[in-house]
Amino acid sequence: MSFRQLVLLATLLLSFWGHGQECSFSLRGKVQDFHDKSPLVGATLYIPELEVSAITDLNGEYIFEKLCAGNFEIEIMHPECRTLIFPVIITRSDTRDFLMEHHLEKLDEVKVVGSLFTNKTNSGLEEQVSEESLLRNSGASLGDAIKELSGVSSLNTGATIVKPAIHGLNGSRILVLNDGVRMQDMEWGDEHAPNVDVNSAGSISVIKGASALQYGGDAIGGVIVMEQSILPVRDTLYGKTVLNGISNGRGGSISSDLTKIFRDQWFLRVQGSYKRLGDQEAPDYILSNTGIAETASSIQFGRKTLEWGVQARYSFYDAEIAILRASHIGNIDDLIRSINSGEPEIIRPFTYDLQNPRQDVTHHLGKLSFYKRFEGMGKWNVQYDFQQNRRREYDVRRGELNDRASLDLELTTHSLSTDFKWDAAEKYEWQAGLIGRYQVNFPNPATGVRRLIPDYNKTELGGFLTGEYKLKPNWNIDAGIRYDFVNIDATKFYQTSRWEERGYDQEFSDLVVEEIGNQLLTNPVFTYHNFSGTTGLNYSKNNTTFLRFNYALAQRAPNPSELFSDGLHHSAARIELGDLRIKSEISNKFSLSYERRYNTWGFSVEPYANFLKDFIVLEPTGVEFTIRGAFPVWSYRQTDARLLGIDASAYADWHPNWRSEHQISLVKGNDLEQDLALINIPPVNLRNSLNFYKENWQDFEVSLISDLVLRQNEFPPNIVVFSPEQQEDVLLEINSPPAAYHLLGLNSKAEFSLGGFGKLITSVVVNNLLNTTYRDYLNRQRYFADGLGRNVQIQIIVNY
């Protein structure tokens, strides 16, 4: 510190001394693009200490005259570049050239303004969550934040476990990229939400399909890309704190981040969030045991310069989520009773306690990354990341077992990846990469419950090559290929009776290692070779007309749940059975997007068709009897399927202060082999909003939002089961969708300046304004209880 002060003093002295000296030197030179050395026109060069500036001409040349001798800093600004600061020492008239990074987006540091896209793909369907919407959902989850985008829905378990779905697909078909790390958080289960804190992201993009091959070849549904916000290039300290008061659940959340950027482009960023809610409420009753406690934090530091950068990051996530007490049931008769009663069987007074059934999940993520830029070539990245995910699920059990988890899994993943991007040429761009991943799953035997997911080691190796070519000024084409090798080596106990019932004794007898009592120890080892590819074109004109067409071939290896599940799932009162015979599923998806922006209005239309071969589905197939009664059996099987859908949106600026936005999503899913509807396909939904904005009323903004969700009329048939209690066959309405519903919401916001200290933003968000009673088809607790009643969220954001 004192050294720095000394230097500063010396500099000052020098410059004063310089003033006394000759002031007749000149500095001239060129400002050029780092990649192709093309001149940068209109760059501003500024010497703050002398308050003089110069602008580059058509040849990228500049000149400063009448400079005094001394040490200075020159700040170079260009509209398409990141501002850079260079030190110069003037002792005589001199010539100096500067290089600037011209392709801003190549630094992954584009400022996101409104609906401006930062494309991850050339021709795929992409959409970005607005910064406002991200802040509004600070007290919610990732799934809630991206749900406002067209074509995005979610599969919920209550209101706190929100599993994102894109174009009707969820789970392992969706990749979540958290700051460049592919999340490995047991995404295979219906009641497993992504283990990420929405507050840790600076921006979120959703790619609706498998066109972003650099992230993975198996994103049949799509990719959610969470990225850090851009770091400015100056010595600074800034941050923000978001406080949320949430009425439904009688709790709130706080999230804070602080970034320090040092003079030499080293940076340090810390972030933390905490959320606590008690029992939530439906319009007519308390949803007993639906609270949540969530803690997340991250720290990252590193250095980012034009030529190279290094970064280390560690993040931690912990969530303890209580699951609706009434949704824990014993057998099929309990389920029939719940479906028929229309009200949860257990309604208790409000509490903050998180009781059984509940989940406790933790996720550790560590990452080291490095990049180096080669002049005239491109950028090389290398990254190592480590993830450890622990999931404990507690059921309602007898006696002291109640304090012991019924499911306790620990998933550890190491990944090493590298890629090189050639972006120096003007007309084309190439990217090639390699990835290796090693994963170990350990189910803790202390649960005293047979393992639902077995011990396994998984090795993955992949490589990709993608390219983009500028065909004509407004036309870009792209293509890419990818290969992935997946090997899974599991050790699993099967009940002998199950092994035989599945017919494995005929087909897989060589997998048996040992017979222990009535169980068989087996060692299934499977290898999958997956190929994926994409191609498409992009046309954009004058920033008013956009056309994108994309074709993507994606192949996904079955997840451990699809292969190995075997056991009773209490929260669903069903026996779930995987199948060792399941092979990779293949998707062929075609998508088209047409967007037009006029002066006061605009629209976009995005139709798509996804043809799925060997699509893996989980659906009711029969009934098994145990001493506890009858249970429906849900089995995984493969079929050919088709998803057809269209998303459309429009906006209109009726008046400088008034704007309206409209959105509709429609998707149809069919099992082509059985000519039936697919399960859990989102119903048609319409979203309309009317916004009022007035800048000189403290940026006051108010919006009224209407969400209309129609009834899903296409669903697989219900099943007939024998009810021991009623001593007869009964129809189990397990697939019947609930009625259509309409919810109104209200958002309001105003901003206040805190002088030189920062900015204060206050907002009020009301969900389900009219306290409407409804049930949602894509909520797994719809059999037991209504959806959430009115919720008022008051938010205070302080930027400093």
Add this chain to the structure above:
Amino acid sequence: MKSSKYFSIFFLGLLTFSSCSDDDPAPEPINEEEIITTFTATLVPDGGGTTITLQTRDLDGDGPNPPEVTVSGDFVPNSVYNGSLVLLNETETPSENITNEVEAEDEEHQFFYTIGGGLNASTEYANFDDDGNPLGTAFTFSTGAASSGTLGFTLRHEPTKPNTDLADAGGETDIAVTFSVSIQ
């Protein structure tokens, strides 16, 4: 070239990393600790006669095999039987008696008896929890005239107590078994 050095370091890393050996010991088998495999109702006639045993046994628990149901004989008309219930987990050796656990947590459990299909009989609770509400691991079974039908037993965990019958008891079903019996 400098970049080739970086690449070679990377591949070296990849090799070391993928050559991790996996000689983990085999996982230990898990025997379900809370599963109830065997339900036995023993009905002893008041004043002497043949004891009737009703049993259902499902050794593979949640596995695909259905429970084996046995009824030792027919009931005698117009008699009173003293019934007792025993629950076992036979996947463990020696088998674990779960009746004790149920009786220890008597306020959180209750048995229900269901007579169906025209069986001319009635049941009554013979033991109660600490609050005086029925528990039902002991009961009396009174037969009427000759007939046949079903006798069902349901164990609910965390039911609403007191209650009138299964319909308003709530809770989760731990056992639901039904026997076809006759009175002759």
